Amino acid sequence: MGATGVALMLTGAGLLLAAPPATAAEVSYKTECIPPPISGLPAVQGTTKVNVTAPATAKVGDEVEVVWKTVEAASKNPDVLNLDKDTVKPTGTIKVGGAGAGSGELKMEGPRQNPPIPKNSPMVLPEMKGKLKLTKAGDVTLTPGAYTINVSKPMSTDTKCTPKEEPKASATIKVTDGGGSGGTTSGGGTSSNGGTSSTGGTTTTGGTTSTGGTTTTGGSDSGGSDTGGGSTTGGGGDGKTDFPGKEAAVEYACKSPGPASIKTKITVNAKKNGGSYDLTVVTAKGVMNSPAALPAGALKPSLQLTLGGADKGSVGVTGTGNKDPLEQGKPVDLPDMTGTYKPGASGKATLAPSTLTIDVSLGGQKIGIPCTVKGTAPVSLELDTAAQPGGASGSGSGSGSGSGSGGSTSSSGAAGGDLAETGSSADGALRALALVAGTVILLGGAVFTFTPWRRLRGTR
Incomplete structure (x- = not known):
């Protein structure tokens, strides 16, 4: 069989073309990158430089390989953490367009492959590849777009970057007729990184509206607005020991590196135990999204309950750590929190949710x-x-949400006095996250900050 016949068979089978690659045009575009929530860093602006290569010519029905090369990342690796070899993995999307293409997106993925990247040195990203099946004649343009950088150590974190201006096309494929209709379609190249190949499509996080829509998992639509009242114990002489509470719809504002806000329904239940009450506090499902990939037992909630009515002060309740490992960006169900309420006054006392600490x-x-x-x-x-x-009244506890009572030693609105102080700035949160015995522990989230470290510090 002649060489021409072999080439025709390969083309008909839809295999990758061996045609000469198109001359790539380097394109630059302004980019906004959002570090993972656990880093406590704000979104930063930078410039991405990319070369996209593909065959210069092809026929309808062919499947071609597209390569994304990051010529220059938007900033150096900050002067904080040395990145080990083979810890960086990029994913991204290329916009497919042109007169002969219609529109679409091609998913791109690179290997977890990089040389050691010292602190304060250029970020080195491996090439990303994807396969594109051509289904219509005409010029097909390839334009780089959103991308995500995953760093696997010391913990798995994603930095998500989206264009802040319309990039120019970096490559063009001239597709000749051969039958078929419709636009170009992706022939694969799907991301194995949990769908983080496109920060423009944040629906890949599996329902990030969970923090704002947890009322759907609270178990009732009827109690959504009627949360003002609580269960009453009666006269106390009826032998009753279990006192279920009502759902209270609460919205929280959280500091970095937590989510900006949390909406949930909280129910306070009590069981009489002598003169005191054993409390169990239940939250709705999917209270927040995990700020990072976390091992079992790494995330633990605590809550302050504000006392009102006849009694004053607050009571702390705490929960156990997460039973199973958590995936970054996936909804988190907080375990039930327990504690003891010892009344400090006689009469009708009320309990309302207050400060939540994760x-x-x-x-x-x-x-x-x-x-x-x-x-x-x-x-x-x-x-x-x-x-x-x-009991609670007169025990020295405050009546607000920031102090404990009945033995609670919290000084910042959480049961337990050994919490790291995050402060009101991202810098404080970063220190709490980053330094343990002189070693950076959690800076995987700050790997791609896209701004010089001293500039971040100076701005703050």
């Missing part, structure tokens, strides 16, 4: 993410109480 523990370091109530939280439970020695 503790993240890694490498022996604990990071506290405080979340404060927006407005006033509704009462979830009302109890007929009898004052007990050493």
Whole structure:
């Protein structure tokens, strides 16, 4: 069989073309990159330089290989952490257009392959590749777009980057007729990185509206707006020991590196135990998205309950760590939180949700993410109480959400006094996240900050 016959068979089978690659045009475009939430860093602006190559000519029905080469990343690796060999993996999308193409997106993916990248040195990204099946004659243009950089160590984190201006096409394929109709379609190249190949399509995070839509998992539509009242114990002489509360719809504002806000329904339940009450606090499902990939036991919630009515002060409840490992960006169900309420006054006492704290523990370091109530939280439970020695009232606890009572030692709105202080700035959060015994533990999230380190520090 002659060489021409072999070439025709290969083309008919839809295999990759061996045609000479098109001359790539280097394109630059302004980019906004969002570091992972756990890093505590703000979004930063930079410029991305890319070369896209593909065969210069092809026929309808051919499948061609497209290559994305990052010529220059938007900034150097910050002067914080040395990146190990083969820890960086990029994914991205290329916009497919042109007179003969229609429109579409091609997913691109690179290997986890890089040389060691020292601190304060250029970011080196491997090439990304994808396969494109051509289904219509005409000129097909290839334009680079959004991309994501995953760093696997010391923990898996993603930095997501999207264009802030319309990039120019970097390559063009001249497709000759051969039958077929429709536009160009992606022949594969799907990302194995959890769908992070496109930050423009954040629906790949599996429902990021979970933080704002957790009321759908609270188990009732009927109690959504009627959260002002709580369950009443009665006269206390009926032998009743279990006192279920009502769902209280609460919205929280959280500090970095946590989510900006959390909406959830919280229910406070009590069981009488002598003169005190054993409390169990339940939140709705999918309260927040995990700020990073976390091992089992690394994320632990605690909550302050504000006392009202006859009693004053607050009571702390805590939950256990997550039972299973958590994926970055996936919804998190907080475990039930428990504690003990010892009344400090006789009469009708109310309990309402207050400050929520999410503790993240890694490498022996604990990071506290405080979340404060927006407005006033509704009462979830009302109890007929009898004052007990050493009870809440007069125990030195404040009446707000920032202090503990009944033995709670929290000084920042969380049960437990050993939380790392995150402060109001991202710089404080970064220090809490980054330094443990002189070693950076959690800077995977700050690997691609797209701005010189000293400039970040100076701005703050």
